[in-house]
Amino acid sequence: MSSNDHIELESVVIRFSGDSGDGMQLTGTQFSNTSALMGNDISTFPDYPAEIRAPQGTIAGVSGFQVHFGSNEVITPGDEVDMLVALNPAALKANLGSLRKGGTILANTDAFTYKGLEKATYTDNPLEDNSLSDYQVIEAPIDSQTLDTLEDHELDLKNKKRCKNFYALGICYFLYHRDITPTIDWINEKFKKFPELAQANIATLKSGYHFAETLEAVVSTYKVPSAKITPGKYRQINGNTSTAWGFLRAAQAAKLPLFLGSYPITPATDILHELSKHKNFGVKTFQAEDEIAAICCSIGAGLAGNLALTTSSGPGIALKGEAIGLAVTYEMPLVIVNVQRGGPSTGLPTKTEQSDLYQALYGRNGEAPLIILAASRPNDCFHMAYEASRLALQHMSPVMLLTDGYIANGTEPWRIPDVDKHYNEIKHNLIEEAPANTDGFKWIERDEVSKVRKWAIPGTKGLEHRIGGLEKDYHTGDVSYDPINHELMTNARKEKIERVVDNIPEQELEGDSSGDLLVVSWGGTYGAVQMAVKQLQKEGVRISLMHMKYINPIPKNVPTILKNFNRIIVPELNGGQLINVLKAKYSIEAIGYNKMQGLPFKISELVEEFKKAIQ
């Protein structure tokens, strides 16, 4: 086989896997960045161990990074893995289940020692007992080859050993015809101050590449042509960064200072990390003593006229419940981000789930409605964070934005938007200057149509007023325990949220407006659901997708869409939360498809379920 003799593939999924100290996240990121630069569409998903320092070499300590790259649109990190890079036996054991039959394994033979196998709970060496006969195995003594390569380098042993991930990366670059120069440039930039490290890493990368070259007689190489992608400038982004940037931009568009009150929790913390970096945008980030303080200081900042934000995950949102109710009754703008993870309680911190929809809708005392949005994919988080800010400010209401661990940590290319054109102005209700005549000012006075009040903030002369959590008189805003008034106010708060429908886009439908099956999904399952629907549409099935991003209120045209299909299926990574909301609201019949394994949907399982639903 000559070097331009290769197999052309539409898309490939590689999973880099090793011990949490092996640098797998970095390796995967380099591979995906290179692929993006080479014109492929990509989607990635990092998979961290739950324990920071699980014992080395054990299954609990396995860290993975999955890259899906292709010549067509790629919107999920992929169902099944085509190639598994296993730097130790534990990585092999933990991931073999997701490797497709016939897939490739790159195994670091140096790690398959008696001790290594024992830690991975293998009784026999899988490289020797024929148990991998369904796969194509590339055996490479990565540890020793790395050390041999670096024999003449002035570096201590520990640092030499650390280079092994680049050896593995070099092998993959050859196998998939990747250009190694972007990574060499990256290494040079990264280790500018440590030239010995830069040289060692580059040498190891090249050495892995050449090792694979000599292997070519035994294994095939693959090419994935560039994808047909909408022209424009692109960058990689993960969901949490995308979310953070959406808020940064929204604050600029609203001409308000941004304030984030937060308390660290997986998988939401990176939003706090990201915003903390951008102090030169005037962002104030407040790492509070707990989640309650985090939301309460945001409420304080919101009352003082900032675009106020608090970020957390399910358990933290539970603590914030009482304060969210306060913001509801204050009728003040506040954005609450819930990066969902598996529950209940601390549940599965590093795994994904969609089980906080009920919490968002009902997780407070009293009738306390708010606006609920859900982002659909990593790069959509930017848009939805902006939308959440816009709606909070324009409707004087808390908005809960739901994302999840899967899209928060997943990355994909993002066509950089023209923000000056599309994300440039958020009008709101802040009374910026004291009116000439403040007589008769009532903080609670509502706009007749939208039911929204004005936002009067401390520092504005003549608008002094008092608000509390106690029920307020509809007309004066003073404390009132009048029964009829309470009902009036409860309805007013509800109606205010309902009228948000006039300020959100209509529900989109992918596919024909009628047919045999309507798939209704929401949030971070979009990628997999959309791929499954597309596949069946290609096969001629009369199936359409209604993926929801605006969940409370629900867009006006949804009932019409629902009516036009013979059957409805609602796939969710929970026990059936959206489906019950839809059933209660629209009295529809629908089938649920529910998965609660801390794992995202696979396209293949959805295809199967959708087919079953039509029969």
Add this chain to the structure above:
Amino acid sequence: MTELNYKKKDFASDQDVKWCPGCGDYSILSSLQMALTKTGTKKEDIVCVSGIGCSSRFPYYMNTYGYHTIHGRAPAVASGMKVANPNLSVWMITGDGDCLSIGGNHFIHALRRNIDINMLLFNNQIYGLTKGQFSPTSKQGQVTKSSPYGSLDRTFNPGKLAFGAGATYICKTLDSDPKHMTDMMVEADKHRGTSFIEVFQNCVIFNNNCHQEYTDRKTRSDHAVYLEHETPMKFGKEGNLGIVLEGLKLKVVEIGDKYKDQDLLVHDKHNKMLSYLLLSSHEENGFPKFYGVIYQEEDETFNDQVAAQIEQVRNKKGEGDFNKLLFSGEVWEVK
């Protein structure tokens, strides 16, 4: 800023004040209204933030901006507000239950950060609004509705707790001495950092006369030392009592043959060790209470530091440019 000629009534809202007749809260309200005529702060820049409890109804009665929030969380709301807009004069109103039970965490962290707010703790050693359960400041053994056989909880000393949390301003005053209260509020307003004022407040309904020996006009002079900076600690009806330092302990002495005026301990509000002794002392039976500014220290405030850090980063990186951020790192073009 004397052009702000506010009268006390300018700070009274149009709401009926609904505390029980005789409640100590009335005189605290009136004292703050009085104090605010003297601080020179514009009315629109004043905000009262409270938690939940009888005392926390306070903001409704003030004609300033006011936020009645949730139980125990006023320190957090006030912190966010001050950091968001450092120009505001934020007065946090709280009760002993609100502040030291449910809100204990937020209380200590606001003090630790030294956010420039004024905290008024109304200490009536009982839960008033929920109708009389013991609070963290109730005396051990106190019989209340939730402790019919006497409470077992040991008592919190709010001043010492504040001291331990790193408070830069600790002061004590009493509801039956409006003049002293007013002075203390004006002083607190001048302090840059968290000013913590503990007010001994009487709950006529559930804990009547709990501070009586300290607050009753007839007896209090024998039980209360009014501290003044750089002034000897002298008290008593006839001014015949004083405090001296013996070893590492404070001692009450009679001025006469053995002890002269010049032997008395002189108050120094900047002396941390002395403040600690003063805060700890009244736990011992029969010891007088100390009123006034017990401790004060100048230190940077959190809100100033937040603003300064933003400036610093701006100077270093330049004003944030969103398009630059979008195109930072690796960007590629698809044609």
